[in-house]
Amino acid sequence: MSGNNPAHLMRTLSRIWAWLFLLALVIFFSLTGEGFFSLFNLQAIGANVAILLIMALGQTFVIISAGIDLSTGFVMGLASVAGAMAMTALPPGTPLPLIALTGLAVGLGVGLIPGLVNGLIIAKLKVPAFIVTLGMFGIARGAGFLLSGGMPLPVSIQGLGRIGNGYLFYYYPSQGLSFLNPPAGVTGVELRQVTGILPHPLTFAVILVLAAHWLLKHSRFGLHTYAIGGNQEAAIRAGIPVDRRTVALYMLSAGTAALAGVLYNMRFTNGAANSGEALLLDSIAAVVIGGASLFGGEGTIIGTVIGALIIAVIQNGLVILGINPFWQFVAVGVVIILAVLVDQAKEQVAS
Amino acid sequence: MDEQRREHPALQVVGLTKRFGGLTAVDNVDMEVYPGEVVGLIGDNGAGKSTLIKMISGVYRPDGGKIFLEGQETTFVSPLEARRLGVETIYQDLALCENLDATANIFLGREPMRRSLGLLKAVDRKHMLAESRSVLDRLDIHIPDLSRPIREMSGGQRQAVAIARAVYWNARLMIMDEPTAALGVPEQRKVLHLVHTLREQNVPVIIISHNLQDVFAVADRVVVMRRGKKVAERPIQETTMDELVSLMVGGSLLEE
16 A cells, blocks of 8 residues: 555645645735735636636547647637627617627637537548647638638627626625626716626636536536547447547537637627637646646546636736736746646656 | 257358458458357467457448348447447457546446436436446456546456446347456456356357467357468367367468
8 A cells, every 4th residue: 555655645746736836826926916816806817817718628628538629729710700790790779689699609600610620520531630620720710811801800889898898796885786787876986996796708707617517527428538538449449429529529629719709709899810829829738737638538627727727827917016928928838847747747656 | 059059149240351451351251159159269369350359349340241140130330339239348458448437437338327407417427336336246356446547457457347348238249359368367267257157148158268278168169260261160079279279370280
């Protein structure tokens, strides 16, 4: 039993190091950065991480299945362009919920197509995922820019920005909590004393995180995702429809990227082909920092959430400390390498 | 034996052929297995035994020939199809997912589901765990922690999981590819005992083994393959180890 202890310790450590690291970051920035540990700033981190996190959810499934999806950044861009075009094409006077749902349906529908193509080529023609999705990276990028004419498409629709920037509850000392809108009658300077609680992007992300967690942990699809990543040949021989699952995996990844694109529409009231460009590598980083193995078979949604939060806290904290933003890239890069080192150390102790 | 012969074969393959590029791995093989019969499938490395059984278990699609299961012609287009029809296989490489636990591996591809949150269907892990325990108990196999990933288990325990998976599903035909290769002597006995039990339950078994002693211990009949072809078939009482070895390597021993 004593021979097992270092391995056991290492396993425990590798499972919780990301939590500890996140905690250490929060404590560090709280002590050094003025205004970091405030309800407003912590909620801002949550709202800002939502798009990245949603994109990383689908990527988590793909990476657990021993695949990779390099196209998500530009699929998100393509979906945001399609969503923006659909919403601005509606006649004036269309009710806001209908506009938002149209943007959602069109963005999601357009975004799922590259996922379907990725999945079919990977599953049926046995082309490595890295190559297929790298090709789709270029195709979605080109398609997004061609559709939008190379420029971001503004979506100037009254009230749309409130979906992406509003809060679920508002608190005003004299009137208590109000739902979805600031309390009636509070105007002008008084509005600055209203506290928003639960920004919509955060709520949206939390719902998707819970759904993704359930899917991965409790559904047959989730179990099969682990099986395919662990030993694809064994999965086939056990009778798992691996081709069908693979198509579904890449559609899921494209689907979460498209949802991220539609959320971008609402939050920044425009659609841009390059809106997700910087998020691709950050989302893969979030998955890897969260303990998923690029060799497949390992990873959790909770891990990805922690990974995304680590990236977001580093970015936010460095801004608050007034450090040159280019250091953010360096810091996130260091954490990615650290994450893989922890994983390797675990493997070495285990064997 | 004679009585069994008059029955329909549980499995009959006719002219089964598989080519990989220019190589004919299995060449026009005929074979029958009767209910309650244990057939030893032997041959040198590369004789085509594993390829033959992978066609029967739906992993490879034959390039020629037919497979009849209890008289019905079947075209196994997938392992799932074969498993649905009651063909269970213990593969030489075990075909386990090392990142999953024993329970998940036993039920892989056929997970029992339960209703969750009203509409959604969740994998019923509780049921899986209880059933895994009971099948392992039945096989007299002890794995202390079924929730540990397979990669943390010993070779014998992994083999046990692969066997439990095949046994659980009440096979109509059991195929075992080198089931004792990774095992110590006590576990080998358990596997051979399992073969006897299956025969008592009238489940036909095809067993591939390098260990001719094992084959003599359990088989009723032996099929010998060499370079993709079936070269001989003998009731076990009418043959000897020396004869089988010379059939496997091509008769040169006898000639010398």
